[in-house]
Amino acid sequence: MQSPEPIFATIAFVCLSLILIIITIFWVRMLIDAFKREDWPSNSKDTKILWILVVFFAGWIGALIYYIVIYKKMKNNRNYPPSGPLGV
Numbered sequence: 001m002q003s004p005e006p007i008f009a010t011i012a013f014v015c016l017s018l019i020l021i022i023i024t025i026f027w028v029r030m031l032i033d034a035f036k037r038e039d040w041p042s043n044s045k046d047t048k049i050l051w052i053l054v055v056f057f058a059g060w061i062g063a064l065i066y067y068i069v070i071y072k073k074m075k076n077n078r079n080y081p082p083s084g085p086l087g088v
Contacts, residue, residue, distance in 0.1 A: 026060065030066045034051045
């Protein structure tokens, strides 16, 4: 009979791989949003460059900060139009 350790290792590997893929997709999505966004709260070109650098160099933590500080707030604020042509 085969021991269960390889099965658990495989399941753990698949779960961690899926989590990493989801985190990477989230990071790329926030980076693309930072590049495309035109409706920044301060209307400054420096703000856009700063947020792009934060998201790029801080990785998923920077993307999470960008999501909370900019993306979510701007999406909930009805005074601002969507950032992309399809509202994404």
